[in-house]
Amino acid sequence: MAAPFTTSDILGALPQAVVAVDADGRVTNANPAGLALFGPQAASPGAALPLTRPELWQPLARCLAANATIQAHLDIGDATVSLTAFPVRRDGRIVGAAALCRPCAREDAPAMEGRLRSILDSVSDGIWICDGHGGILDINAASERLNSLTAAEYIGKNVACIVAERMVDRSATLDVLETKRQSSLIQHITKTGKQLLVTATPVLDDLGEVALVVVNERDVTELQNLRQGLQNARKVEERYRSELAELSLFELSQKDIVAQSPQMQRTLRTLLKLAQMDASRVLLLGESGTGKGLLAKFLHQVSPRSQKPFIQINCPAVPENLFEAELFGYEKGAFTGAREGGKAGLIELAMGGTLFLDEVGDIPLSVQAKLLKYLDDHEIRRLGGADARVVECRVVAATNCDLEGLVERRQFRKDLYYRLNTFVVRIAPLRERREDIFGLAEFYLAQQNARHGKAKRLSARAMRQLESYDFPGNVRELVSIIQKAFVMSDDDDLTEAISEALAGEGLLNAPAPSPRPLAQSTEQASIRRLREAMALCRTTREMAAHLGVSQATVVRKLKRYGLTRA
Numbered sequence: 001m002a003a004p005f006t007t008s009d010i011l012g013a014l015p016q017a018v019v020a021v022d023a024d025g026r027v028t029n030a031n032p033a034g035l036a037l038f039g040p041q042a043a044s045p046g047a048a049l050p051l052t053r054p055e056l057w058q059p060l061a062r063c064l065a066a067n068a069t070i071q072a073h074l075d076i077g078d079a080t081v082s083l084t085a086f087p088v089r090r091d092g093r094i095v096g097a098a099a100l101c102r103p104c105a106r107e108d109a110p111a112m113e114g115r116l117r118s119i120l121d122s123v124s125d126g127i128w129i130c131d132g133h134g135g136i137l138d139i140n141a142a143s144e145r146l147n148s149l150t151a152a153e154y155i156g157k158n159v160a161c162i163v164a165e166r167m168v169d170r171s172a173t174l175d176v177l178e179t180k181r182q183s184s185l186i187q188h189i190t191k192t193g194k195q196l197l198v199t200a201t202p203v204l205d206d207l208g209e210v211a212l213v214v215v216n217e218r219d220v221t222e223l224q225n226l227r228q229g230l231q232n233a234r235k236v237e238e239r240y241r242s243e244l245a246e247l248s249l250f251e252l253s254q255k256d257i258v259a260q261s262p263q264m265q266r267t268l269r270t271l272l273k274l275a276q277m278d279a280s281r282v283l284l285l286g287e288s289g290t291g292k293g294l295l296a297k298f299l300h301q302v303s304p305r306s307q308k309p310f311i312q313i314n315c316p317a318v319p320e321n322l323f324e325a326e327l328f329g330y331e332k333g334a335f336t337g338a339r340e341g342g343k344a345g346l347i348e349l350a351m352g353g354t355l356f357l358d359e360v361g362d363i364p365l366s367v368q369a370k371l372l373k374y375l376d377d378h379e380i381r382r383l384g385g386a387d388a389r390v391v392e393c394r395v396v397a398a399t400n401c402d403l404e405g406l407v408e409r410r411q412f413r414k415d416l417y418y419r420l421n422t423f424v425v426r427i428a429p430l431r432e433r434r435e436d437i438f439g440l441a442e443f444y445l446a447q448q449n450a451r452h453g454k455a456k457r458l459s460a461r462a463m464r465q466l467e468s469y470d471f472p473g474n475v476r477e478l479v480s481i482i483q484k485a486f487v488m489s490d491d492d493d494l495t496e497a498i499s500e501a502l503a504g505e506g507l508l509n510a511p512a513p514s515p516r517p518l519a520q521s522t523e524q525a526s527i528r529r530l531r532e533a534m535a536l537c538r539t540t541r542e543m544a545a546h547l548g549v550s551q552a553t554v555v556r557k558l559k560r561y562g563l564t565r566a
């Protein structure tokens with residue numbers, strides 16, 4: 001075996017040029033290829049930089065200064081040299097640098113440049129390349145079109161000129177030179193009227209300085225126009241929507257809902273909004289007879305669910321032991337007396353539509369937990385059934401009682417209360433919106449006239465009397481007064497009949513000093529009035545109209561006082 005080769009044998013055989021310098025830049029080693037490239041002085045160790053080819057020493061000097069590997073391409077005569085200068089370290093400390101040079105074929109460079117040029121000019125985005133001082137090095141063909149300029153006019157100038165010439169209002173390249181970070185902005189090109197999304201990206205050298213800035217321009221004019229169009233369309237839609245809402249409001253006021261007072265118009269507007277956003281739970285609060293039932297239907301009719309069922313349940317009218325079966329349904333044989341084929345509950349019947357829980361405060365505590373669960377997961381299980389099913393419907397609850405008080409007295413579950421009152425709509429009592437009295441009186445009189453083929457009318461005096469009355473039973477009481485006056489009067493002028501009907505209301509409300517609804521009267525007075533009404537009326541519905549309360553209230557009170565109809 002031949003003796004092992006020395007490092008110098010190997011370096012001598014290397015076709016690449018190798019030269020090493022110490023930390024002061026004095027030559028320590030050079031192989032023959034290195035001598036050929038760097039000049040004969042490189043042969044003498046200790047020779048100082050720069051030698052015959054200063055451009056070759058620059059990367060070495062930068063390598064020593066930065067303590068980092070430096071890559072460079074240099075044109076030397078007919079040759080192009082690829083040079084890698086790397087630090088030489090001892091014990092982790094830089095003690096010098098070595099350069100390894102590989103000659104590249106001269107024809108590579110133009111070929112590569114040609115390829116790069118065609119790539120640059122074939123992309124549809126505009127591209128600018130600037131040096132670390134903002135000097136413009138290149139502009140591609142797409143950018144010439146987008147900015148309506150010729151590259152030759154700008155190459156060699158500083159990018160600041162495009163702002164100075166007011167070609168653009170801001171330059172992303174200048175931002176990058178300042179921050180050394182990528183910068184994006186929308187540029188409006190004055191000449192072409194185009195909107196460009198400009199992204200400037202820095203290319204940093206080994207010292208962390210900006211060596212190049214590559215700018216990409218994308219034409220977003222079309223996109224911006226589309227966005228603007230979309231925004232305009234949204235605005236128009238919004239306008240139509242509110243016009244539609246106004247129209248619905250108008251139409252409904254023309255039909256069966258009177259809303260002349262600002263309070264009532266506000267209430268209807270809120271309900272229209274809730275209907276449009278398809279709010280899944282709404283709580284209507286208001287005294288008895290203010291129109292909660294009517295407005296629950298209105299909410300349903302103006303919502304996207306209008307073609308689906310509206311199912312109403314008068315909670316106090318349902319016996320406690322049947323409540324769960326009524327709401328959730330039952331399977332065959334679930335309890336004694338259950339129907340053969342079982343029965344769907346009201347929630348199932350309301351699927352996709354609205355379930356209206358009237359007088360929600362009267363839901364038995366035992367059912368409240370199940371209702372709460374349903375509101376949480378929309379799952380129902382029929383009584384006696386094994387499978388749960390998902391059934392979606394909007395739940396509108398209404399009450400004239402103090403739900404918070406019921407919660408405090410633990411008669412109503414707090415969690416259910418909070419679940420139901422996501423959107424609360426308060427309906428003002430009629431005495432607080434007297435502007436509605438005239439419209440309501442006219443509306444219900446017209447209804448009676450149409451029904452009976454008459455032309456009865458309300459004089460100004462009758463109207464004044466109505467407008468100064470307090471209506472403790474709210475709209476329901478007003479309707480009942482108009483109906484009574486209509487039946488009682490023999491001639492077309494209802495003035496006297498209205499006076500009598502109002503006086504009758506006063507008597508009915510005695511002995512309370514001022515007229516008060518059944519809901520607010522004392523227990524004894526309530527029982528007495530219920531008995532009177534039972535004697536006069538055939539059904540609980542008639543009793544409700546007579547007393548100025550809801551049918552559900554009549555049923556509940558009859559039950560509470562143990563009163564039964566003969």
Ligand SMILES: Nc1ncnc2c1ncn2[C@@H]1O[C@H](COP(=O)(O)OP(=O)(O)OP(=O)(O)O)[C@@H](O)[C@H]1O
Nearest residue numbers: 256257258288289290291292293294475476549550
């Ligand atoms: N704004 C209104 N326009 C026309 N009619 C109305 C209006 N408000 C209420 N009414 C009429 O008044 C009567 C009572 O209304 P409704 O039954 O909806 O009241 P409520 O608040 O649900 O009563 P309760 O709490 O006693 O159940 C109904 O005949 C209803 O049509």
